[in-house]
Amino acid sequence: MKCIMAIATYSIILVFIYMILVISREGIPALSWEMISEIPGGGFYFGKEGGILNAIIGSVYLSVGGTFLSLLISIPVALYLNIHLLHYNRITAGIRYLLDILWGIPSILYGAFGFVLMIVFHLQASLLAGIITLALMITPIIIRAFDEALQGIPEGMLEACYAMGLTRRQIAFQVFIRQAMPGLITATLVGFGRAIGDAASVLFTTGYTDYIPKSLYDPTASLPLAIFFQLSSPIPEVRERAYAAAFILTIIILMISLLIRLCTSRLSKYQI
Amino acid sequence: MHNKDIIRIEDLHVTTSTQVILRHINLHIPRNKITVILGPSGCGKTTLLKCLNRLTDLHPQLQVTGKVWIDDEDIFQPNVDVIAVRKKMGLLSQRPFPLPMSIYQNVAYGLKMQGITDKHTIRERVQHYLEEVGLWEEVKNRLHGPASKLSIGQQQRLCLARGLAVQPEIILADEPTSALDPISSRKIEEKFLELKSDYTLVLVTHILRQAKRLADHVIFMYLGEVIEQGPPQEIFEHPQTAVLREYLKSGH
Numbered sequence: 001m002k003c004i005m006a007i008a009t010y011s012i013i014l015v016f017i018y019m020i021l022v023i024s025r026e027g028i029p030a031l032s033w034e035m036i037s038e039i040p041g042g043g044f045y046f047g048k049e050g051g052i053l054n055a056i057i058g059s060v061y062l063s064v065g066g067t068f069l070s071l072l073i074s075i076p077v078a079l080y081l082n083i084h085l086l087h088y089n090r091i092t093a094g095i096r097y098l099l100d101i102l103w104g105i106p107s108i109l110y111g112a113f114g115f116v117l118m119i120v121f122h123l124q125a126s127l128l129a130g131i132i133t134l135a136l137m138i139t140p141i142i143i144r145a146f147d148e149a150l151q152g153i154p155e156g157m158l159e160a161c162y163a164m165g166l167t168r169r170q171i172a173f174q175v176f177i178r179q180a181m182p183g184l185i186t187a188t189l190v191g192f193g194r195a196i197g198d199a200a201s202v203l204f205t206t207g208y209t210d211y212i213p214k215s216l217y218d219p220t221a222s223l224p225l226a227i228f229f230q231l232s233s234p235i236p237e238v239r240e241r242a243y244a245a246a247f248i249l250t251i252i253i254l255m256i257s258l259l260i261r262l263c264t265s266r267l268s269k270y271q272i
Numbered sequence: 273m274h275n276k277d278i279i280r281i282e283d284l285h286v287t288t289s290t291q292v293i294l295r296h297i298n299l300h301i302p303r304n305k306i307t308v309i310l311g312p313s314g315c316g317k318t319t320l321l322k323c324l325n326r327l328t329d330l331h332p333q334l335q336v337t338g339k340v341w342i343d344d345e346d347i348f349q350p351n352v353d354v355i356a357v358r359k360k361m362g363l364l365s366q367r368p369f370p371l372p373m374s375i376y377q378n379v380a381y382g383l384k385m386q387g388i389t390d391k392h393t394i395r396e397r398v399q400h401y402l403e404e405v406g407l408w409e410e411v412k413n414r415l416h417g418p419a420s421k422l423s424i425g426q427q428q429r430l431c432l433a434r435g436l437a438v439q440p441e442i443i444l445a446d447e448p449t450s451a452l453d454p455i456s457s458r459k460i461e462e463k464f465l466e467l468k469s470d471y472t473l474v475l476v477t478h479i480l481r482q483a484k485r486l487a488d489h490v491i492f493m494y495l496g497e498v499i500e501q502g503p504p505q506e507i508f509e510h511p512q513t514a515v516l517r518e519y520l521k522s523g524h
Contacts, residue, residue, distance in 0.1 A: 162330065
């Protein structure tokens with residue numbers, strides 16, 4: 001039994017390393033300064049001049065915007081579940097169950113739903129529509145991940161706060177957020193990772209363009225779609241660039257993870 | 273005029289949908305004394321304590337009827353300012369729960385709640401309250417370190433300092449020494465004896481010796497009812513009921 005567990009554990013690490021190796025081997029040769037500093041030129045899709053700066057910037061705009069919008073919704077919801085609705089077990093169990101279902105819905109459905117919203121509000125494929133769709137998609141994830149951290153706070157701490165005469169708002173935003181900060185950061189990271197890596201939900205809602213968006217109402221390129229379009233090309237140079245784009249996407253996720261992890265130890269210093 | 277009894281409980285009855293937790297309690301708790309609520313586990317001591325600052329509100333399954341008068345205000349009236357009631361009382365629970373902040377901020381938080389904003393005043397008062405609970409010498413070099421790094425006994429005294437900073441009239445303590453080592457327990461007990469000149473203390477305990485050391489007034493509870501109450505010499509020397517005699521003999 002121990003042997004099987006060990007094999008399972010190490011094979012996951014091996015698969016991860018192998019993926020990184022493949023992406024690096026195929027991607028790094030195609031990588032150049034031009035690739036990350038320029039938007040596509042005239043002959044880009046035939047393997048000629050230009051880069052994918054449009055997709056890099058677009059992906060950062062989309063995922064940062066989506067994560068930020070989602071946090072505005074998720075933080076109050078998770079706090080409300082754990083402070084105001086504490087002990088109303090049937091209501092919270094129902095809400096958590098619904099959120100878990102939403103978590104499991106494939107992103108293409110969020111894309112389709114976002115598309116319907118766009119039609120209702122007369123929006124075109126745009127950065128704004130993409131941000132809203134991504135926020136919808138990752139909100140259940142962030143709520144539930146943050147919620148798990150909040151559920152770990154002992155009831156005694158809540159009682160101690162009430163006994164001091166704190167209002168619920170003070171408890172939520174001055175005590176519980178601090179105490180569950182590492183959980184909130186992990187939740188944000190998980191949500192951000194989903195948002196930056198998702199292709200299906202932005203396919204209908206943000207479209208694709210060779211230019212960097214100048215306003216929320218412009219269509220926007222994204223790295224997952226850049227990978228998708230280039231990987232399906234018959235031209236080898238273009239396919240190599242798809243791997244380079246995948247490599248860049250991996251690096252962005254890695255950098256943001258590390259950055260936030262570095263902040264975590266500082267932010268969770270006072271955790272009880 | 274100051275009433276002699278700071279807390280008066282009239283016919284307090286607490287039930288869940290299936291069982292009775294407190295059965296028609298009538299009590300008077302004297303001002304500036306240590307009142308000890310004694311009884312075996314599960315007799316409703318903690319619930320009684322939670323009724324005093326309406327922590328029962330947190331448990332929607334509890335139904336509370338009856339009256340609890342604190343400073344001649346019935347706190348279970350719907351128009352009562354619960355926050356103000358709770359600010360009159362500090363709570364020490366079985367396990368200390370400092371706020372997730374530095375040692376200094378833990379005490380300063382209570383001061384800021386009262387609207388004190390002057391940094392100099394806050395620093396003076398933080399030192400004052402930490403000295404009052406005998407913690408100042410131990411933490412003065414790491415005031416801005418996390419409260420979680422303190423020992424449990426120190427955390428309990430920090431929670432006491434934090435509670436005092438809100439300037440309460442009453443200190444509620446729910447088996448405050450049960451998680452502590454004997455030396456820390458002794459320190460808390462000594463503080464209680466000093467504090468009673470300025471505060472009213474209500475202490476829940478199941479430790480008979482602790483009750484004998486501290487009590488000015490004893491309430492003995494059993495299965496949700498007050499069996500006996502009175503001055504300690506009467507309760508401990510001349511128990512009137514069989515339950516209390518049995519309890520005093522087995523001593524737990």
